[in-house]
Amino acid sequence: MSAVRAARGRVLVVGAGPAGAAAALAAAARGAEVTVVERAFAGGNAVAHSLLPSKVRIAAARDLAAAAGWGAPAGVAAGGVLAHLRWRREAARAALEARLAQAGVTLRSGAALRFEGPGRAHVAAPGGEREVAFDAAVVATGSAARLPAGLRPDGRRVLLSRDLATLADLPARAVVVGAGPTGVEIASLLSLAGAGVTLVGRGRELLPGEDAALTADLGASLAARGVEMRLGREAQAYEPGEEGVTVVLAGGERLRADALFVATGRRGETEGLGLDRLGTAPDGAGYLAVDGRGATSAPGLFAAGDVTGPPLVANKAARQGAVAGAWAARSAGGRADPEPPRLDPSTLPVAVFAQPEYARVGAVPGREGYEVVEGDDREGLRPHVSGLLGWSARLRLAVDGEGRVAGAALLGDGAAEGILALAAAVAWRMPLARLGDLVPVVPSAGEALAALVADGI
Numbered sequence: 474m475s476a477v478r479a480a481r482g483r484v485l486v487v488g489a490g491p492a493g494a495a496a497a498l499a500a501a502a503r504g505a506e507v508t509v510v511e512r513a514f515a516g517g518n519a520v521a522h523s524l525l526p527s528k529v530r531i532a533a534a535r536d537l538a539a540a541a542g543w544g545a546p547a548g549v550a551a552g553g554v555l556a557h558l559r560w561r562r563e564a565a566r567a568a569l570e571a572r573l574a575q576a577g578v579t580l581r582s583g584a585a586l587r588f589e590g591p592g593r594a595h596v597a598a599p600g601g602e603r604e605v606a607f608d609a610a611v612v613a614t615g616s617a618a619r620l621p622a623g624l625r626p627d628g629r630r631v632l633l634s635r636d637l638a639t640l641a642d643l644p645a646r647a648v649v650v651g652a653g654p655t656g657v658e659i660a661s662l663l664s665l666a667g668a669g670v671t672l673v674g675r676g677r678e679l680l681p682g683e684d685a686a687l688t689a690d691l692g693a694s695l696a697a698r699g700v701e702m703r704l705g706r707e708a709q710a711y712e713p714g715e716e717g718v719t720v721v722l723a724g725g726e727r728l729r730a731d732a733l734f735v736a737t738g739r740r741g742e743t744e745g746l747g748l749d750r751l752g753t754a755p756d757g758a759g760y761l762a763v764d765g766r767g768a769t770s771a772p773g774l775f776a777a778g779d780v781t782g783p784p785l786v787a788n789k790a791a792r793q794g795a796v797a798g799a800w801a802a803r804s805a806g807g808r809a810d811p812e813p814p815r816l817d818p819s820t821l822p823v824a825v826f827a828q829p830e831y832a833r834v835g836a837v838p839g840r841e842g843y844e845v846v847e848g849d850d851r852e853g854l855r856p857h858v859s860g861l862l863g864w865s866a867r868l869r870l871a872v873d874g875e876g877r878v879a880g881a882a883l884l885g886d887g888a889a890e891g892i893l894a895l896a897a898a899v900a901w902r903m904p905l906a907r908l909g910d911l912v913p914v915v916p917s918a919g920e921a922l923a924a925l926v927a928d929g930i
């Protein structure tokens with residue numbers, strides 16, 4: 474991107490997660506004087522508590538399970554995984570701090586911000602308090618776990634996904650409540666690590682709203698690894714104790730475990746920000762409504778990332794941050810970009826890093842009235858090479874009335890990597906027949922595409 478020079482308007486960014494970091498860099502690239510206020514960890518929850526720690530744990534569990542499948546002796550000290558995790562978090566934080574500094578962005582870490590009125594904010598840091606003036610601001614404060622009433626996480630019996638960043642030992646027996654992306658990832662991770670797991674979901678499907686045929690396959694894979702499913706069941710009471718925890722389901726079933734993981738949803742992190750002093754307010758779930766530029770209803774106030782509501786994913790956060798940062802720089806007195814960056818939610822890929830992985834982009838196959846065509850790689854070579862743990866790939870495409878690709882969902886090892894090619898097909902509404910021009914690598918998850926083509930799409 475070529476930098477568009479602007480007058481040095483002051484842009485204040487609250488939060489240094491993927492959204493805040495991208496907003497700061499985008500505003501700085503346009504000549505704004507940018508300050509980022511981060512109360513905890515540069516890199517945000519993504520690096521400190523959610524994305525990075527969970528993915529490092531999942532990678533470790535997957536590699537260890539694969540090694541055990543090859544006959545390697547069991548057991549790498551959990552301390553080894555934790556130490557590695559800490560190192561990765563610090564490396565990611567340091568890389569971001571260096572990048573912000575290089576871009577001329579001022580980072581105020583360990584400082585909490587609250588708005589005082591238009592153009593004015595109050596920043597409280599251990600070294601003291603100060604007033605900050607700004608011409609435009611970007612709220613990128615992320616999201617936090619939403620818990621059932623009366624339930625308190627204690628880091629031992631009642632756990633949140635963020636505890637994956639610090640737990641020395643994973644529980645031997647766990648109940649996971651919530652069958653959305655976070656609950657499914659945790660259940661999958663724990664089962665790969667050899668734990669006994671019961672997964673409780675209020676809806677009848679895993680990953681509600683996603684491709685039901687593929688999520689049913691995913692459920693079957695988890696069940697085959699020993700995960701006990703309680704779908705369409707409501708957790709009604711929680712009884713944590715010294716020896717473990719009991720979850721009581723509607724109907725009276727009592728599930729006992731060493732620990733409970735709560736993954737029952739999230740809320741926007743907007744409490745105490747003083748948004749009312751700027752003349753705006755979040756919705757009941759704490760989320761801030763924004764338009765395609767990231768602008769809120771308050772003049773000069775933009776927002777990006779989880780705080781703007783679902784989908785709560787880092788790729789959306791980063792792109793939305795870049796968009797909001799560019800518009801905030803302009804609002805602060807800079808010039809307009811000849812081609813402002815934009816976020817097209819209809820081509821945003823999402824992934825769930827269960828084993829097998831699930832990824833989807835665009836229209837959800839089987840849900841939105843499109844024709845569905847599908848293929849899998851069972852006839853290909855990949856399952857024979859990498860199918861040690863029985864993972865193959867299944868691809869389903871949503872095709873519009875003109876025979877063009879409107880959506881794609883992929884289940885299988887490597888789905889998160891493979892979805893980008895399909896995102897291109899969705900973004901450019903590729904005619905289905907043109908997919909036959911693509912020749913996938915063997916072995917790869919793309920062999921599912923080859924099978925689909927061979928079947929004469």
Ligand SMILES: Cc1cc2nc3c(=O)[nH]c(=O)nc-3n(C[C@H](O)[C@H](O)[C@H](O)COP(=O)(O)OP(=O)(O)OC[C@H]3O[C@@H](n4cnc5c(N)ncnc54)[C@H](O)[C@@H]3O)c2cc1C
Pocket residue numbers: 487488489490491492493510511512513514515516517518519520522523524525527528584585586587613614615616634635655742746777778779780785786787788789790826
């Ligand atoms: C278990 C788990 C796994 C996940 N895995 C993935 C994944 O694999 N891929 C993916 O794309 N997404 C994943 N996500 C989602 C991803 O973590 C979020 O979408 C992403 O972190 C959102 O980025 P953000 O910048 O909006 O907010 P965050 O990363 O939440 O950062 C917000 C920052 O704002 C700071 N802040 C808040 N209030 C204030 C204040 N008043 N003053 C100063 N600072 C403040 C916070 O300290 C925080 O550092 C996962 C989420 C969870 C829970």
